[in-house]
Amino acid sequence: MNQAFSFARLAQIAEDLQSAAHRHPRRVSAAVLTLLAGSAFTAFGVAPLSALPDVAPPLITQIIQPVTSAALPEQLQRLDMQSLTLFRSDVTRSADTADSLLARLGVDDAEAAAFIRNDPLAATVLQGRIGKSVKATVEDGQLRQLVVRGPADTTSDIDTHFTRLTIERQTGAAHAGFVVRKEVAPLDRRPQMGSGTIQSSLYAAADDARLPDGVTNQLAEIFGTDIDFRRELRKGDAFSVLYDALLADGEPVTWGNVAGRVLAARFINKDKVHDAVWFQEPGRKGAYYDLTGRSKVRAFLSSPLAFSRVTSGFAMRFHPIHQTWRAHLGVDFGAPTGTPIRAVGDGVVSFAGQQNGYGNVVHIQHSGDRTTVYAHLSRIDVRRGQQVEQGVRIGAVGATGWATGPHLHFEFKVGGRQVDPMTIARASESLQLSPLALGQFRRMAVDVAQRLNMASEQQTAGAATGPRFE
Ligand SMILES: [Zn+2]
Structure with missing residues (x-):
């Protein structure tokens, strides 16, 4: 099975099919056929949830078998009747209550809602920053486990750590009810590429490319002297960016302006190409340079307000x-x-x-x-x-x-x-690399330029692509 076709993805598909089956039975049959046509899986294989430390792999009931089209209606009925373990993901929103959050996750569980409302630690799910990632394990509409990932409590750790809150139903008779625990874990980094084309605004294009705001803000700062983002952006301008994506338990961070560093970027404004590469010369502070080795840091910023x-x-x-x-x-x-x-x-x-x-x-x-x-x-x-x-x-x-x-x-x-x-x-004046560092920089810049070329070719070829893992 294709690795990208993960267990969680399959569970999501099954769930979507199930809910859609009530609304569009014919369309769902077609979707199920398409799914089954090319794959020989007989169950939602219990793929290791190794990317989720401290989360016990749940027991899964077999819920799909290869079927012929004639058996489909029966099959879909069985899906409804069997005990079904589902995984749902969402992010917290500003007006969220325990009930609205659980409802979006497909959970109908008054006991769980009451626990989130009343337990002081569990209640922090709905406090502080919005955009925390929420994953629910749901069994027959009831909450079995809720894992909430959000920013670290201390500002100094916000780019390096995250908070993981786990709310879990206790199954033993003596321990009925829910328990909650909180852990702080390090964020992982993984280079990721994103690219987009300006249609209306920079942030709309960044949203289409699924870039975190923190990365978009960095782009505007890096090219702030080359391009006046308030006055000079044009429809058709394009960008590609290679950045360190921050991952919490293997998932991209969804909250606030938290983002890893931009490693390299290209911005094409009015047909003029601007490149930037992050480079740290020994004994100096790291900075962005164009492909010739000229620093993009100038004696004066173009704006006293950070672009956001x-x-x-x-x-x-x-x-x-x-x-x-x-x-x-x-x-x-x-x-x-x-x-x-x-x-x-x-x-x-x-x-x-x-x-x-x-x-x-x-x-x-x-x-x-x-x-x-x-x-x-x-x-x-x-x-x-x-x-x-x-x-x-x-x-x-x-x-x-x-x-x-x-x-x-x-x-x-x-x-x-x-x-x-x-x-x-x-x-205004800018920093220049030392001759020694310049050689090292140029070798790296060749490689980076190739990647950016590939990304911009794909971009101009049409599809606004989302981030791709390198
Ligand atoms: Zn004035």
């Missing part, structure tokens, strides 16, 4: 736009109050406080007579005289001063004159 699903939806406007405040020039970034703001380059805070129309404002003095201004902040996280590094958080978006709604008013001045921040970021 949230901030990507807001417009960016050039001044002057206010009726009431014509004199001030700069760029407005719409964003929700509280969105973190970062210093676009290394420098020294020359002002941090209130200033007429600017409200709460931070000024940073950079080298080469360059200054940046960040206004209307809801909070300020730096003080005058403080040294700041590029990317460090200096405050949060607000609507203080002369602002009609929450946004960041941003100015970039060279010698006191306003400039386009994107132009400055593109022109």
Whole structure:
């Protein structure tokens, strides 16, 4: 049997067939035939659940046999009547209650719902971040086991570990009811490839390619100086990305912005090809380089707001736009109050406080007579005289001063004159690899370029492919 055709997959198919049988009997018969035609399996073979440590392989009742089309109606009836162990997967949603979650998993079990509501540890399933992965083992509609995988409790572990919560029905008479246990386990990493084509937006294309948001955000950062993702994306632009997928018990992580590092990526914007490869030269911090070995890190970021699903939806406007405040020039970034703001380059805070129309404002003095201004902040996280590094958080978006709604008013001045921040970021100085490292880098880059070529060829050949394991 094909390995990808796993036990869990088969169980899911059987289950889908069973529920669909009530709605579309004819279509299901055809589906069953298709399934059986090419395969000789006589049962849902008990494939080892080795990918799921600490989960005892459940006993499985044989539920499908090779049948002829004439026997199908009878067969489907038997499926209904026999004791059936099913596996269902889903993710937690923001409005979930114990009942709604169990209902989506096909579980009709008041006792299980009550346990999840009332047991303090079990109740954490519905607390904290949404998007936790939930797997239920269901027997005759009753919950036998619920395994919930979610983020580690401590922020520092969030990229390396996950939490596994197991709720299990006790079967012995003396131990009726449910028990719950919590474990912390390390995440695994596996290189994975994804590619997509822009139809409407970057995040829509990333969703089609089933890229985690954390990977999409990295793409926007890596190519942030090459491509203005707010103004320059075009329909038909395409990307391919090789990244370290994070796996919890063998399954891709589904929660939050947690994602492994992008190892290499290509972005084709308006027919221009941009490449990036992660490389760490001994004794230096790792960084992204183009295929010639030029660092993609510049002295200035193109935007004081990190690009994300949230901030990507807001417009960016050039001044002057206010009726009431014509004199001030700069760029407005719409964003929700509280969105973190970062210093676009290394420098020294020359002002941090209130200033007429600017409200709460931070000024940073950079080298080469360059200054940046960040206004209307809801909070300020730096003080005058403080040294700041590029990317460090200096405050949060607000609507203080002369602002009609929450946004960041941003100015970039060279010698006191306003400039386009994107132009400055593109022109600013970048790191170059040492000659020794460059040789090593080039050999690796050839291999990476080949992979990216293959991925973009497949992409332009038509199908928007989801991630494929390498
Ligand atoms: Zn403004």
